[in-house]
Amino acid sequence: MEKNIGVDLGYGFVKITDGKKDKLFPSVVGQARTLRYVTDESPEQNLINNLHVAVEGREYFVGDLANRQSDVVLFSLNESRMDERISKILFATALALLAEGQSTNYNIVTGLPVGFYTETKQTLTQLYKGRQDVIMKRKQTPDQEYSLMVNEVKVLPEPFGSLFDLILDYSGNIVDENLAASKVGIIDVGFRTTDYIVVDNLENIDRLSGSSNTALSTAYVIISELLKEEFKITKPIYQLDQTIRSSEIRISGKTYNLDEIKKHAFGMVAEKLITEINSLWINKWELDMVFITGGGGMALAEYLMPHFENSLLAKEAQFANVYGFRKLAQRLFGNHNRTSSSLDSVVGGNE
Ligand SMILES: Nc1ncnc2c1ncn2[C@@H]1O[C@H](COP(=O)(O)OP(=O)(O)OP(=O)(O)O)[C@@H](O)[C@H]1O
Numbered sequence: 001m002e003k004n005i006g007v008d009l010g011y012g013f014v015k016i017t018d019g020k021k022d023k024l025f026p027s028v029v030g031q032a033r034t035l036r037y038v039t040d041e042s043p044e045q046n047l048i049n050n051l052h053v054a055v056e057g058r059e060y061f062v063g064d065l066a067n068r069q070s071d072v073v074l075f076s077l078n079e080s081r082m083d084e085r086i087s088k089i090l091f092a093t094a095l096a097l098l099a100e101g102q103s104t105n106y107n108i109v110t111g112l113p114v115g116f117y118t119e120t121k122q123t124l125t126q127l128y129k130g131r132q133d134v135i136m137k138r139k140q141t142p143d144q145e146y147s148l149m150v151n152e153v154k155v156l157p158e159p160f161g162s163l164f165d166l167i168l169d170y171s172g173n174i175v176d177e178n179l180a181a182s183k184v185g186i187i188d189v190g191f192r193t194t195d196y197i198v199v200d201n202l203e204n205i206d207r208l209s210g211s212s213n214t215a216l217s218t219a220y221v222i223i224s225e226l227l228k229e230e231f232k233i234t235k236p237i238y239q240l241d242q243t244i245r246s247s248e249i250r251i252s253g254k255t256y257n258l259d260e261i262k263k264h265a266f267g268m269v270a271e272k273l274i275t276e277i278n279s280l281w282i283n284k285w286e287l288d289m290v291f292i293t294g295g296g297g298m299a300l301a302e303y304l305m306p307h308f309e310n311s312l313l314a315k316e317a318q319f320a321n322v323y324g325f326r327k328l329a330q331r332l333f334g335n336h337n338r339t340s341s342s343l344d345s346v347v348g349g350n351e
């Protein structure tokens with residue numbers, strides 16, 4: 001079985017799709033431990049919320065399970081995202097979630113933040129390529145052993161994914177020639193990085209593109225400080241997601257609304273981003289469109305969009321990059337007879 005898939009190992013969340021199934025889990029890896037009591041949930045929920053894996057002979061909790069149960073959260077992704085051990089564990093876990101049968105072959109399109117793209121591209125390709133063995137440890141059913149093979153890897157600057165999602169159809173054919181020929185700005189607000197790029201006729205305009213460390217987690221840090229001040233509680237930011245998304249926190253059995261705190265923090269972060277982007281995009285009027293994307297893009301859209309004319313929030317923005325990666329994977333690695341276009345010379349072939 002061979003699959004063309006899109007993979008996005010974000011600082012906050014791993015997103016992966018094969019065009020049929022989408023999977024999402026927090027980019028957190030923790031030490032595995034023996035659990036005395038496990039509740040029953042639906043099999044699908046059960047799996048994604050209870051990722052217990054063995055990679056290279058060692059056991060880990062991954063995603064929500066690590067957040068809930070690990071005494072020691074071993075690591076989350078570092079600055080350049082190139083902590084090879086954690087990347088490998090997250091990657092192998094993600095592949096196993098899309099496996100069909102014990103051995104599945106993959107061709108992959110993935111992304112890197114603009115700021116690390118050139119220097120990290122090759123390392124990432126090497127890390128992903130080849131055999132990935134992983135065991136999924138299950139409570140109620142026998143362990144599942146996977147021997148997975150990654151044949152092809154293509155790495156793009158991350159926000160390109162959201163653009164390809166709009167330009168290509170599911171088989172990788174160009175459906176929006178107009179957009180492919182336009183000059184567009186893309187702002188991808190993630191958990192720890194915001195990437196912004198300008199693409200003209202599918203060419204990345206490097207001097208107008210950049211990465212910022214101001215992203216949604218910047219707002220989480222502000223919120224966590226306010227929570228500490230007001231309620232005397234401390235929670236690491238990677239465990240604050242549900243609280244902030246639901247806009248309420250329960251403390252000693254009492255629920256507090258966080259709308260105001262959230263508005264304040266999101267507003268500040270959006271303002272900081274606007275200042276950074278404006279200093280680079282001096283001639284904003286030259287852009288035909290500005291796309292806001294990424295999970296953080298959904299959170300900040302209402303604050304960002306008024307600052308750009310012709311701005312649009314990507315559909316399913318947290319998945320937009322990975323959907324685009326998967327469409328490009330179909331184009332690059334699918335068995336289609338297709339007339340080539342300028343797009344192919346821009347993205348190149350395999351590496
Ligand atoms: N519909 C939504 N509304 C508000 N916030 C959302 C929504 N969907 C996702 N988010 C938030 O977006 C954040 C993660 O975004 P995303 O998955 O794009 O980050 P990432 O890719 O992991 O980070 P990075 O790009 O920095 O590596 C999470 O904190 C999540 O709560």
Ligand SMILES: [Mg+2]
Nearest residue numbers: 010190191294
């Ligand atoms: Mg991202």
